[in-house]
Amino acid sequence: MKNRVIWALLSCAALLTGCSEDELPQASFDRFQVETVTATAGDGEATVTWTSQAEKPQPLDYLVSWTPDNAQIDGGEATVEAGQHSLTVNDLVNDCTYTFAVQARYASGLSMKVTAFATPKSTRIAATNFKAMAGDGRVFLSWTAPETDLDYTYRLVVSAESENDRTLTVDAGEESCLVEELTNDREYTFALTCVYAHGDSETLTATATPGLIDPFVVTPTSSADLASLRQFELCSFEYNPAYFVRGTVASVHWDFGDGGASEEEIPLYAFAKTGTWTVTLTVTYEDQSTESATRQITVSGLAWSTFPNAGYQKASQIAFTPDGQTLYTISQTDKKLIAVNAITGETRWSYTTDAATYGAGPSVGTDGTVYFGTEDNGGSFYAVASSGALRWKKSLGAKVQAAPAVTSDGVVYALANDGRLYAFDAASGDEKWSAVQSGVGGGVVVDADGTVYIGTSTGIWAYTASGQMKWASATAYAVTERGGSLALYNGVLYAVLKASSKGCVAVNTSDGSELWHYETTNGDCYHPAVDGEGTVYFCEKNGYLYAVTSNGSLKWEDKSATSYIYSGFALDEAGTAYISQYVSPFSLLAFDASGNRSEYTSIGSQTMSPVTIGPDQRLYYGKNGEFGAIGLPKPAATVGWPMRGGNARGSNSLK
Numbered sequence: 001m002k003n004r005v006i007w008a009l010l011s012c013a014a015l016l017t018g019c020s021e022d023e024l025p026q027a028s029f030d031r032f033q034v035e036t037v038t039a040t041a042g043d044g045e046a047t048v049t050w051t052s053q054a055e056k057p058q059p060l061d062y063l064v065s066w067t068p069d070n071a072q073i074d075g076g077e078a079t080v081e082a083g084q085h086s087l088t089v090n091d092l093v094n095d096c097t098y099t100f101a102v103q104a105r106y107a108s109g110l111s112m113k114v115t116a117f118a119t120p121k122s123t124r125i126a127a128t129n130f131k132a133m134a135g136d137g138r139v140f141l142s143w144t145a146p147e148t149d150l151d152y153t154y155r156l157v158v159s160a161e162s163e164n165d166r167t168l169t170v171d172a173g174e175e176s177c178l179v180e181e182l183t184n185d186r187e188y189t190f191a192l193t194c195v196y197a198h199g200d201s202e203t204l205t206a207t208a209t210p211g212l213i214d215p216f217v218v219t220p221t222s223s224a225d226l227a228s229l230r231q232f233e234l235c236s237f238e239y240n241p242a243y244f245v246r247g248t249v250a251s252v253h254w255d256f257g258d259g260g261a262s263e264e265e266i267p268l269y270a271f272a273k274t275g276t277w278t279v280t281l282t283v284t285y286e287d288q289s290t291e292s293a294t295r296q297i298t299v300s301g302l303a304w305s306t307f308p309n310a311g312y313q314k315a316s317q318i319a320f321t322p323d324g325q326t327l328y329t330i331s332q333t334d335k336k337l338i339a340v341n342a343i344t345g346e347t348r349w350s351y352t353t354d355a356a357t358y359g360a361g362p363s364v365g366t367d368g369t370v371y372f373g374t375e376d377n378g379g380s381f382y383a384v385a386s387s388g389a390l391r392w393k394k395s396l397g398a399k400v401q402a403a404p405a406v407t408s409d410g411v412v413y414a415l416a417n418d419g420r421l422y423a424f425d426a427a428s429g430d431e432k433w434s435a436v437q438s439g440v441g442g443g444v445v446v447d448a449d450g451t452v453y454i455g456t457s458t459g460i461w462a463y464t465a466s467g468q469m470k471w472a473s474a475t476a477y478a479v480t481e482r483g484g485s486l487a488l489y490n491g492v493l494y495a496v497l498k499a500s501s502k503g504c505v506a507v508n509t510s511d512g513s514e515l516w517h518y519e520t521t522n523g524d525c526y527h528p529a530v531d532g533e534g535t536v537y538f539c540e541k542n543g544y545l546y547a548v549t550s551n552g553s554l555k556w557e558d559k560s561a562t563s564y565i566y567s568g569f570a571l572d573e574a575g576t577a578y579i580s581q582y583v584s585p586f587s588l589l590a591f592d593a594s595g596n597r598s599e600y601t602s603i604g605s606q607t608m609s610p611v612t613i614g615p616d617q618r619l620y621y622g623k624n625g626e627f628g629a630i631g632l633p634k635p636a637a638t639v640g641w642p643m644r645g646g647n648a649r650g651s652n653s654l655k
Contacts, residue, residue, distance in 0.1 A: 032056040032059075033112045035053050037114045038116050039100045043199075044120055046066075048100045048102065058082055059106050060107065061082050064080055065103075066092075068093065092120045097119045100117070102115075125148045125194065127192055130190075132190055132206035133242050135213045138181075139178075140242040143176070143192060143204070145172070152195055152201075154169065154172070156169070156190065185210070187207055188210070190205065192205075213242060215294075226297070228300070229300070231272065232302070234269070236266060236268055237281075238265075239252055239265070239281055247289070249286075251283070254267055255281075275299060276298045302345070302629065318361065318610075319363060326342060327614065328364065328370050329622050334352075337362065338350045338627075339386075339388060353380065354376050355380065356374065363404045363406050371384075371414070373414060383426070391429070392428065398418035400441070401442075402443050406426055411423055421444065421463065433467035437456055440456055441454070452465070453486060453509070454486075455477070457478045460512065461512075473514070479495050479496070479498070480498050487528040487536065493508075494528045494536045502519040504517075522541075529568065534550030535550060545569075558595060567579045567607055570612055570613045579591075579611060580611050586603050588603055588611070588621065588630065
């Protein structure tokens with residue numbers, strides 16, 4: 001038996017020795033796989049490319065297969081000749097991811113798979129913003145061209161009842177077209193399609209009815225129509241290209257008839273005054289010729305004068321959104337922030353807080369977010385979106401009676417009654433920094449350079465935007481709490497003071513030095529307002545009223561007003577100062593530039609919140625159970641509204 005095994009081994013060795021290397025059988029690991037595979041997606045297709053391993057036996061051919069990640073979609077496979085190294089696979093489903101595998105085929109079988117992935121996407125991009133503007137027997141069409149490097153043309157189909165369809169071709173790159181020879185008072189449908197070499201884009205449609213036309217379209221941004229346009233209601237103005245057809249319009253000029261003008265192509269504008277205004281549009285064509293057209297716009301007064309059941313408006317001043325369309329007031333008794341439509345007087349929404357607010361009121365950011373604090377012991381501080389939804393809430397650890405200041409670059413400053421100043425990211429509520437001083441918080445304002453000023457019952461301080469203290473006042477002024485106690489204008493910080501410090505002080509913002517101190521003797525002072533000449537107006541708790549010039553001398557005073565005036569002044573451009581009374585006869589008082597007093601109108605009950613002149617040039621007030629607006633004979637001054645009037649930087653100056 002042993003001899004038989006040896007014989008078999010010797011015979012096998014002899015056989016192998018007698019064969020050449022090429023005649024040897026190939027093992028399975030000699031089926032060499034491809035080296036690299038890439039898949040490049042197209043529109044409903046993908047191109048698969050691969051390389052073979054150098055200096056290795058070449059295969060008979062290649063097997064390419066593709067498998068989608070969606071079981072409801074078919075895959076497939078194809079054989080590629082040995083000399084080819086790419087394959088374009090068509091009829092794929094867009095937005096579906098495919099796995100592409102390449103195998104080399106040898107006589108002994110297939111190599112291992114090498115894979116790549118690709119997701120076909122549509123490149124047949126459609127135009128956007130397709131609009132139709134009707135003219136007399138014509139319609140002007142406009143759109144935004146697709147962002148693509150592919151060649152295409154536009155197919156425009158014009159259809160209407162009782163008419164045969166018209167098909168027009170528009171060159172790529174064009175973004176407008178004037179369709180003429182249309183029938184007036186008949187509705188037309190316009191269908192715009194981008195035509196590519198490999199198919200059509202989505203079709204956009206617009207409708208228009210030709211007829212007698214206006215030279216421009218005026219569209220109120222609120223729900224009201226043009227026939228019932230109200231004072232300070234924003235409207236968009238858009239010229240009608242179907243009217244101006246003498247050439248290509250190079251520029252436009254709008255004269256709104258009330259002193260306003262614009263060079264914008266589609267301006268937003270609001271009429272601050274009532275009346276019938278002739279709006280003139282002048283277009284300049286590329287050849288420098290001009291053409292003008294007019295429309296008359298009638299503007300009526302705002303639709304409301306009082307807003308009942310508003311709760312007790314106590315010390316909280318009114319704030320407006322940057323567009324003037326919404327105002328915010330705080331009900332101290334109802335613990336609510338109330339948003340009111342300034343045009344209609346309707347409540348947009350209300351937000352209920354944890355505690356009463358008896359402070360200086362809200363401030364509004366450039367995006368319409370409202371920031372304010374309350375008097376709960378935890379010092380709740382809120383950021384409420386223009387929709388009425390809570391964006392964020394913080395606990396400052398002590399009551400908040402000073403109005404916050406919010407900057408246009410997205411920082412809100414809050415001052416608590418323990419003297420701590422907080423800088424928050426206005427969007428997220430994240431704390432950027434804080435600084436600790438002593439005393440009850442009276443006011444916080446921000447200068448145009450970002451310097452932050454605070455006043456408390458123990459002093460005045462200035463901080464950089466990064467939280468570094470710039471200076472502290474040399475005198476320990478007792479700034480009045482519970483209100484807008486600071487005003488800022490033309491490099492001067494004005495602070496009204498408690499009875500212990502007396503009156504009002506003017507401080508140099510560069511170093512904190514005292515410019516002047518006007519002393520009073522009878523009580524806490526409230527709510528400074530500054531006019532364009534630097535005269536500061538403020539009230540005293542006992543009912544005395546003061547106007548002090550920029551050099552600290554008395555311009556006028558009134559000591560005959562009824563006691564306990566908390567309102568604070570609002571100023572118009574004629575130099576008239578308005579203030580309301582806390583007790584009987586509950587009047588709104590007006591003082592001319594010389595301090596001559598008159599009763600402007602009766603309000604009917606006690607008022608403790610500051611009066612405010614809104615962007616619509618009406619005087620707003622809040623009282624016990626009611627909120628109201630009163631027309632003024634003169635527009636508001638451009639400066640001097642302490643923390644009110646829509647100044648996003650909280651600088652107390654509208655310049």
